[in-house]
Amino acid sequence: MLKQERHNYILEEVRSHNKVLSSELSHKLNVSEDTIRRDLKELSDNGQIKKVHGGAMQHAYIPFSHKDREIYAHEEKVVIVRKAIPLIQDDFVVVMDGGTTNLELARQLPLDLKATVFTNSLPIALQLSEHPKVETVFIGGKILKNAQVAVGLDVINFVADIHADICFIGTRSIHHQFGITDFDREETLTKQALVSCAKHVVSLPISEKINTVQPYKVTGIEKVQTLITELASEDDLLTAYRKRGLQVL
Amino acid sequence: MLKQERHNYILEEVRSHNKVLSSELSHKLNVSEDTIRRDLKELSDNGQIKKVHGGAMQHAYIPFSHKDREIYAHEEKVVIVRKAIPLIQDDFVVVMDGGTTNLELARQLPLDLKATVFTNSLPIALQLSEHPKVETVFIGGKILKNAQVAVGLDVINFVADIHADICFIGTRSIHHQFGITDFDREETLTKQALVSCAKHVVSLPISEKINTVQPYKVTGIEKVQTLITELASEDDLLTAYRKRGLQVL
DNA sequence: ACTAATCGTGCATGAACAGGCATTAAAACT
DNA sequence: AGTTTTAATGCCTGTTCATGCACGATTAGT
Structure with a gap:
């Protein structure tokens, strides 16, 4: 699995679940947690996600009560x-x-x-x-x-x-x-x-x-x-x- | 559960109910009250909520923000x-x-x-x-x-x-x-x-x-x-x- | 003022982290 | 082709972080 593929996968996960756990990703993608950490760091440095202890989250938290109010385009x-x-x-x-x-x-x-x-x-x-x-x-x-x-x-x-x-x-x-x-x-x-x-x-x-x-x-x-x-x-x-x-x- | 998730949850809870109780949060999020206290302290230090004895409140009362979430009794x-x-x-x-x-x-x-x-x-x-x-x-x-x-x-x-x-x-x-x-x-x-x-x-x-x-x-x-x-x-x-x-x- | 709940602090533990190093594989250059 | 470079990854080590627990101090409600 290519690094880019992992990155895409991670971004998709973050978008849909609002968060990812390093441990989970490591298991799912069959790579070491170190690699995941590096992935997360890179994506975080690019400003695409927000790294937190134990995983990463979406930058702007969109609470449940507002989520359905805003419509893209x-x-x-x-x-x-x-x-x-x-x-x-x-x-x-x-x-x-x-x-x-x-x-x-x-x-x-x-x-x-x-x-x-x-x-x-x-x-x-x-x-x-x-x-x-x-x-x-x-x-x-x-x-x-x-x-x-x-x-x-x-x-x-x-x-x-x-x-x-x-x-x-x-x-x-x-x-x-x-x-x-x-x-x-x-x-x-x-x-x-x-x-x-x-x-x-x-x-x-x-x-x-x-x-x-x-x-x-x-x-x-x-x-x-x-x-x-x-x-x-x-x-x-x-x-x-x-x-x-x-x-x- | 990530710390950041708890923080988001707490903020959302504060916004919708105007207040949170440490004991309640501890139950719901399945962490000790100590952890909740630390969370509330951190959020309070960031100026996002106002810590009070027993829980936290939001800084300014916003009357109609989450009207639809109100429950009788x-x-x-x-x-x-x-x-x-x-x-x-x-x-x-x-x-x-x-x-x-x-x-x-x-x-x-x-x-x-x-x-x-x-x-x-x-x-x-x-x-x-x-x-x-x-x-x-x-x-x-x-x-x-x-x-x-x-x-x-x-x-x-x-x-x-x-x-x-x-x-x-x-x-x-x-x-x-x-x-x-x-x-x-x-x-x-x-x-x-x-x-x-x-x-x-x-x-x-x-x-x-x-x-x-x-x-x-x-x-x-x-x-x-x-x-x-x-x-x-x-x-x-x-x-x-x-x-x-x-x-x- | 009394009592129970809540708080703050320090400590212990395990998870997560950063950075260095070794290995491998692909890429780039003779 | 053979060699050097570079990138990607896993592993190791000491460090930091998050968390629960204990215990004494503080606070709120009666």
Whole structure:
């Protein structure tokens, strides 16, 4: 295993768990604690993490109570969500995957919209429970800690019985050739189930996710009917998707 | 657990409750009070909190910062939860109903407890997703707006397959003769299912709920093994329950 | 003023650390 | 190809850090 690989792994761990322990890393990566210490020191000197006795932590601690309030690239996501809302009609059955864009969608739903929303995301369910007319159904299952979404067999079984009008699928990466991809295997399988339970699948990526790829495939691009970004629909970046027959907004 | 983690936790706790008690922190974080004292001293020296006898406070009172975290009769519920925690052992399968007392229980779970928790409450699931070692499984279903819990057939079917070690049932009213009762029909049916999936049922009412009654019956008192209130276990109010063979804490 | 809780200090112990040294492997240079 | 350089890693040693415990001093509540 290369040093760079370890560094990437460590950074990923820190991002998702807020901390790492030297002893744990040493065990997982099969190197001595000395090496880990050197890794941590280097990353710390670069300002990428904060070294502490026994391991390292993320620089800025983002407490639980604030974490879900702040949305990365919020402006862009508001633009996207505005374009997405007209897709939802009264009495629709909607499936909403996790992700901050979908959370923003949940927040911006018109208060007079009457619909049933199935979701596997805890923050989205909480948000929707405050909506006066939307009936919220949580798709239960094992909760993935970082993402605060339910995943796994329970989810997959649950949605097998649903035929939704529209599905908003969380999109970590989308590529005109490789489709929607993600990096967590279990999450990917769950997303596959969500995608296949709706006739109309919508992806809402911010433009920086366009034409990036992650290890695991959620779905091919042909299963996605609509793509909405914060860009103008004629933007060059989206040409490939228009050509493949997607509705681009 | 890293020192820095404790510090973050303490700061967050101070911000949300305006104060912390050394004894409480010591329990929750599973370290000696000496260590907590040292933590508080350090944070205090950095000017991040104000140390006082018995714990610490935040420097300036910020009235509405964490309004959503406030729990009615919080003090009493902390007392209850303290007594409840020893009931949960490592590798237990726990079922947690909704309610603010159970939410407090989720918050106070020792960070080194390893367990699987099934819950139908969104806030509790969110809280538990922050816990490092607890595996959280959400029991999906229709979300009841006010209570933010899942109810209905989906929930009932889900728990039919579970055999839990212990179930903490949310208790709106408990009576030595009429048992646990509630006022929402659908929620009541759901609670019945939760109760019947565990060998050990625990009710955590604050004393003002003792011997009150609601329209619908969740379960008779004979199905409840343990009753925990903020009162001393010998309190007269609890005599009737002791006589009926409940463990009263 | 009395009593129990809380505090501060010092000490002991084990974990984590820094820095030097040896080994290996890859890279760069004759 | 053969040699030198450099980087990466593991191991060793003395040092620092974190923590729990003991014990006397201090404080708060009655």
